Amino acid sequence: MVYLALMWSTRDRQHIWHPFTQMKEWLKTDPIIIQKGRGNWLIDVNGKRYLDGVSSLWTNVHGHHHPKLNKAIRKQLHNIAHSTFLGLSNTIAIEFAHELMKWVPQKLSRLFYSDNGSTAVEIGTKIAFQYWQQQGNPTLRSKTKFIAFSNAYHGDTLGSVSLGGMDLFHRIYDPLLFKPIRLPFPYPLQEKRSIEESELAALSQLETTLKLQGHEIAGLVIEPLMQGAAGMVHSSHSFLQQVRTLAHQYNVLLIVDEVATGFGRTGAMFACQKAGIEPDILCLAKGISGGYLPLAATLTTETIFEAFLGEHSDDKTFFHGHTYTANPLACAAGLASLQIFKQEQTLDKLQPKIKQLQAGLIAIAQLKGVAEVRQEGFMVGIELRGGDPALRMGARVCEAAIAKGVFLRPLGDVIVLMPPLSLSKKELELLLETTKACIISSYGH
Numbered sequence: 001m002v003y004l005a006l007m008w009s010t011r012d013r014q015h016i017w018h019p020f021t022q023m024k025e026w027l028k029t030d031p032i033i034i035q036k037g038r039g040n041w042l043i044d045v046n047g048k049r050y051l052d053g054v055s056s057l058w059t060n061v062h063g064h065h066h067p068k069l070n071k072a073i074r075k076q077l078h079n080i081a082h083s084t085f086l087g088l089s090n091t092i093a094i095e096f097a098h099e100l101m102k103w104v105p106q107k108l109s110r111l112f113y114s115d116n117g118s119t120a121v122e123i124g125t126k127i128a129f130q131y132w133q134q135q136g137n138p139t140l141r142s143k144t145k146f147i148a149f150s151n152a153y154h155g156d157t158l159g160s161v162s163l164g165g166m167d168l169f170h171r172i173y174d175p176l177l178f179k180p181i182r183l184p185f186p187y188p189l190q191e192k193r194s195i196e197e198s199e200l201a202a203l204s205q206l207e208t209t210l211k212l213q214g215h216e217i218a219g220l221v222i223e224p225l226m227q228g229a230a231g232m233v234h235s236s237h238s239f240l241q242q243v244r245t246l247a248h249q250y251n252v253l254l255i256v257d258e259v260a261t262g263f264g265r266t267g268a269m270f271a272c273q274k275a276g277i278e279p280d281i282l283c284l285a286k287g288i289s290g291g292y293l294p295l296a297a298t299l300t301t302e303t304i305f306e307a308f309l310g311e312h313s314d315d316k317t318f319f320h321g322h323t324y325t326a327n328p329l330a331c332a333a334g335l336a337s338l339q340i341f342k343q344e345q346t347l348d349k350l351q352p353k354i355k356q357l358q359a360g361l362i363a364i365a366q367l368k369g370v371a372e373v374r375q376e377g378f379m380v381g382i383e384l385r386g387g388d389p390a391l392r393m394g395a396r397v398c399e400a401a402i403a404k405g406v407f408l409r410p411l412g413d414v415i416v417l418m419p420p421l422s423l424s425k426k427e428l429e430l431l432l433e434t435t436k437a438c439i440i441s442s443y444g445h
């Protein structure tokens with residue numbers, strides 16, 4: 001066992017280039033190498049278990065090695081693993097799309113498949129752009145720009161990076177990017193204002209921009225209720241509602257990126273529904289397959305879809321597609337995941353756990369090392385009193401938690417808690433207690 005673990009570790013360091021990782025540091029470490037998953041736990045090559053406190057990067061919904069998900073994938077494998085979606089369709093992709101329509105906001109009726117969150121947003125952006133270019137009224141064709149928010153994160157392909165507003169990740173690529181109109185997303189703690197003041201200021205700037213430039217703006221892209229990668233930056237339901245109203249008023253398409261918030265994370269199936277709004281374009285990925293396989297979907301209204309209909313010679317086709325679009329195994333996982341939501345009443349069972357999480361966070365919010373705790377459903381950001389980024393307090397707390405068998409990954413000085421929805425009450429207690437203990441030990445009080 002020890003020999004095998006050493007082999008994995010050596011070969012990893014020999015060949016692999018890890019995402020979002022300073023490899024010089026990585027090469028000095030003895031990486032944790034996962035071999036199995038059982039329920040809400042990850043198990044490494046040494047047999048050590050880690051509670052999956054971030055749902056394997058916000059993807060896992062019902063736990064690992066779920067019998068129903070496993071069975072659905074095996075059954076699909078018996079039929080076919082993959083066939084192209086260009087010029088062909090496949091039964092399971094149709095079935096999944098049909099089922100998903102029962103869960104999403106009513107206005108959305110068309111689904112375009114891809115494989116990850118970045119492409120889901122990239123596709124939404126291209127559809128919005130092309131939609132206006134294909135309008136009969138020529139003045140509408142000047143709608144070519146996009147509004148995106150400060151600290152937004154929409155993925156790593158160049159279109160999604162253009163919309164993203166995270167300087168650390170994106171500044172190097174600046175010469176390669178298109179430039180959206182960047183507006184402030186409310187961040188009361190950083191702005192040292194109340195949430196009301198912060199949201200009011202952001203909305204006022206949005207309204208002014210739309211008044212002046214609405215005629216040249218194609219779409220507005222937003223992460224609803226929680227800006228994820230920014231550090232779980234929270235905004236109110238009313239903020240999202242007012243963004244919806246303003247976009248509608250100025251004839252701008254609202255593109256909602258629910259890659260992180262979708263599939264129950266906020267306590268509702270989608271954050272849009274929690275806030276009572278309907279987007280024009282909805283981007284989904286991560287939890288869409290229960291966290292099993294790469295899959296994404298960009299959903300639009302029928303009106304948007306119809307703008308792409310025409311003769312071949314009209315050149316209205318949406319010329320976009322990926323090799324593994326609508327992969328049958330991933331769609332089988334997606335369909336099984338929706339069935340589990342229904343059969344196991346996942347969202348109903350989640351509500352008392354959200355309350356338990358909220359109650360546990362009260363004690364964490366009072367710790368000296370904690371500046372602010374932000375929660376929306378099962379998504380939590382614990383912002384530490386960082387001060388000097390070189391101290392890497394977020395990383396230190398997470399390293400301490402990992403040593404205790406709870407896998408956490410920070411966003412700068414923000415500790416993220418985003419466990420699978422299937423987490424038990426006991427596991428939730430462990431997650432909260434470990435997080436608290438590690439913040440206390442890292443700050444020395």
Ligand SMILES: Cc1ncc(COP(=O)(O)O)c(C=O)c1O
Nearest residue numbers: 116117118153154155228259260
């Ligand atoms: C809101 C949001 N959009 C898009 C993405 C990109 O998704 P992916 O990593 O699957 O490309 C992420 C990833 O964290 C995200 O949080």
